[in-house]
Amino acid sequence: MSPLEPCIALVGNPNCGKTALFNLLTGSRQKIANYAGVTVERKEGRLTSPAGRRMQVLDLPGAYSLHPRTPDEAVTCDYILGRLPGEVPPDLIVAVVDATNLSRHLRLVVALKRVGYPLVVALNMSDLARRRGVAVEPAALAEALGVPVVSTVGVRRDGAASLVEWLDAHFSIVRVAVEHVEPAEPDRGDVAATANDQREVERVLAAVGRLDPPIDTPSDRIDGIVLHPVFGPLILAVTLFLMFQAVFAGARPFMEALTALVAMVAGWINASIAPGLLRSLFVDGILAGAGSVVVFLPQIVLLFAFILVLEDSGYLPRAAFLLDRLMGGVGLSGRSFIPLLSSFACAIPGIMATRTIPNPRDRLVTILIAPLMTCSARLPVYTLLIGAFIPNRTLALGVGLQGLVLFVLYAVGLLSAFVAAFCLQFATGKRTLQPLQMELPSYHWPSLRNLGIGLWQRIEVFVRRVGTTILALMILLWFLSSVPAPPPGFTGPAIEWSLAGRLGSFLAHVFAPIGFNWEISIALVPGMAAREVAVGALGTVYSLAATGQDVAGALTPIVAQAWSLPTALSLLAWYVYAPQCLSTLAVIRRETGGWRHPLLVAGAMFLAAYIAAGVTYHVARWWLGAG
Amino acid sequence: MLQRLIVTLVVVVALMQALRSLLPLRARVAVARWLQPRLPDRVIVWFAGQSACEACGGRVKPPSGQRTE
Numbered sequence: 001m002s003p004l005e006p007c008i009a010l011v012g013n014p015n016c017g018k019t020a021l022f023n024l025l026t027g028s029r030q031k032i033a034n035y036a037g038v039t040v041e042r043k044e045g046r047l048t049s050p051a052g053r054r055m056q057v058l059d060l061p062g063a064y065s066l067h068p069r070t071p072d073e074a075v076t077c078d079y080i081l082g083r084l085p086g087e088v089p090p091d092l093i094v095a096v097v098d099a100t101n102l103s104r105h106l107r108l109v110v111a112l113k114r115v116g117y118p119l120v121v122a123l124n125m126s127d128l129a130r131r132r133g134v135a136v137e138p139a140a141l142a143e144a145l146g147v148p149v150v151s152t153v154g155v156r157r158d159g160a161a162s163l164v165e166w167l168d169a170h171f172s173i174v175r176v177a178v179e180h181v182e183p184a185e186p187d188r189g190d191v192a193a194t195a196n197d198q199r200e201v202e203r204v205l206a207a208v209g210r211l212d213p214p215i216d217t218p219s220d221r222i223d224g225i226v227l228h229p230v231f232g233p234l235i236l237a238v239t240l241f242l243m244f245q246a247v248f249a250g251a252r253p254f255m256e257a258l259t260a261l262v263a264m265v266a267g268w269i270n271a272s273i274a275p276g277l278l279r280s281l282f283v284d285g286i287l288a289g290a291g292s293v294v295v296f297l298p299q300i301v302l303l304f305a306f307i308l309v310l311e312d313s314g315y316l317p318r319a320a321f322l323l324d325r326l327m328g329g330v331g332l333s334g335r336s337f338i339p340l341l342s343s344f345a346c347a348i349p350g351i352m353a354t355r356t357i358p359n360p361r362d363r364l365v366t367i368l369i370a371p372l373m374t375c376s377a378r379l380p381v382y383t384l385l386i387g388a389f390i391p392n393r394t395l396a397l398g399v400g401l402q403g404l405v406l407f408v409l410y411a412v413g414l415l416s417a418f419v420a421a422f423c424l425q426f427a428t429g430k431r432t433l434q435p436l437q438m439e440l441p442s443y444h445w446p447s448l449r450n451l452g453i454g455l456w457q458r459i460e461v462f463v464r465r466v467g468t469t470i471l472a473l474m475i476l477l478w479f480l481s482s483v484p485a486p487p488p489g490f491t492g493p494a495i496e497w498s499l500a501g502r503l504g505s506f507l508a509h510v511f512a513p514i515g516f517n518w519e520i521s522i523a524l525v526p527g528m529a530a531r532e533v534a535v536g537a538l539g540t541v542y543s544l545a546a547t548g549q550d551v552a553g554a555l556t557p558i559v560a561q562a563w564s565l566p567t568a569l570s571l572l573a574w575y576v577y578a579p580q581c582l583s584t585l586a587v588i589r590r591e592t593g594g595w596r597h598p599l600l601v602a603g604a605m606f607l608a609a610y611i612a613a614g615v616t617y618h619v620a621r622w623w624l625g626a627g
Numbered sequence: 628m629l630q631r632l633i634v635t636l637v638v639v640v641a642l643m644q645a646l647r648s649l650l651p652l653r654a655r656v657a658v659a660r661w662l663q664p665r666l667p668d669r670v671i672v673w674f675a676g677q678s679a680c681e682a683c684g685g686r687v688k689p690p691s692g693q694r695t696e
Contacts, residue, residue, distance in 0.1 A: 468647075469649070471641070472640075472645040472648065473645055479641075
């Protein structure tokens, strides 16, 4: 960070719209890393004001007070109090508050004021407050609080204009002030100190003529239905079901277009390069391998779009509230819901999101079951097998059979996680009952800008992964599948003579009881790095196995022809449980501080995968009368 | 001959990329130290990660505690 650029820290309660404001201030100029020594995410961005002043902006984790209860809150407090090693203290704190819920959010502002840094309050969601008739004048609030106040709307393009204008106007003050600040220790954080702060908040609100919260807002009316004991869970189940249906149906044309594109590139290479090692590398290694994975991008984008819309609209915390009772039954709390839901995208952010769970036992159980959630890396495998073996038929009420099977696979993952959590209760000791306390933000239309930034970040992660790890592994697998070349007179496919072929033949003995052939056995080896790698590996293996068909981008028909239905179902069951993701195991190690838990997870999940795949294979064979 | 050379180069780069993606930071730094006399500094910086090298002016050493990625 340049010493000439002042650092602005955004601080606020969870769900106050801080990250939306951060996105607005910094756009895509963001850098995500970790705080030193801990595993809490650090989001830093750069803001250039209309006057050309450059500032660093830091999005601190949400905190309710300066007395931390979770690892996330601890980072925010330590940073503000100058206790975080390697971090430069802020030049200015922007306290972001939800204008519709000032009585709760101003308590943190009162505590921040005592610390002594230059402080400005961003009265966020001020448009919503105005619509509800609970808006306060920034000038009046500034006078009552004794600190500057500006209005912001994190979800509107020009929503941070007044804050940026203020920063421009007070730039020199911000630069000078920091040299004299020595952060003061906060109060004791006991009941009396909290009551004192609350009294100060009430005095401020009385001074601006805003004490009583509105009784019946549109959000309250929606909550009357969405949080209803009967309709609420029903609406949640229907929402999730529709989400998976849409993921399958909506992505199809885009996937077909990508498949055609990959096949076109393969055709072009076939026509341009003479047969030989180089052409085989491009067509059988790179295109058949990485190309088979990249065609699943539309489904991943759609899934994330749904999750981001649910998150941005304020529905996700409601879902956590609805599931609190159900999760309590298996020894979890509603707070586990959001980390588990994040794990549907990828277990890594899900496991990292458990830092918001204050109870260490609940946190550990959530970490251990998170890999059972169906992450987006399983999606390519599921889609490949469903597309190959499940007919594209419409059942009653327009429900597609393929989408239904996908929903069932997700449900099996979730159910298995709940069963695992229930069993882990006996291993981790009795759970102390903790009531769920969480902010239910007002409903609002999702911001297209936030949705765009969120989706872009996911696409970037996926494409980078395909372009680095998956591509590299596919090239290595192609190499191992191509050398040594078979001797003259060898009649079988060349891959059978190769190193990978021999490894596959050996592994096939291990996996034969659960119905896997040698091609699947080879694909599972690079697939240990990440689940979706197995799809690319299958593409490479079948391409080199000289099937006579152009594999690049069209693996589905080959798999449909080469495997039996019991084998496909067995592989699906394997992927519900198999811990084939080294990064997830590494993150579990980091979050739990040792190898014991990741090894336990890997061992238990491999065992579950083998048993589930075996049972599925033999039941399917018996059912179909094949054996 | 040229095809073999290109393919060998691609496979070596893929191997390094796979190790870079899959090895934990400490192991990556250990490999980078072994590679350091054999390969240009720019390749070492790419392989080990920027911050592992920045901390010691281009020489690879384990980072001081801050994670890089």
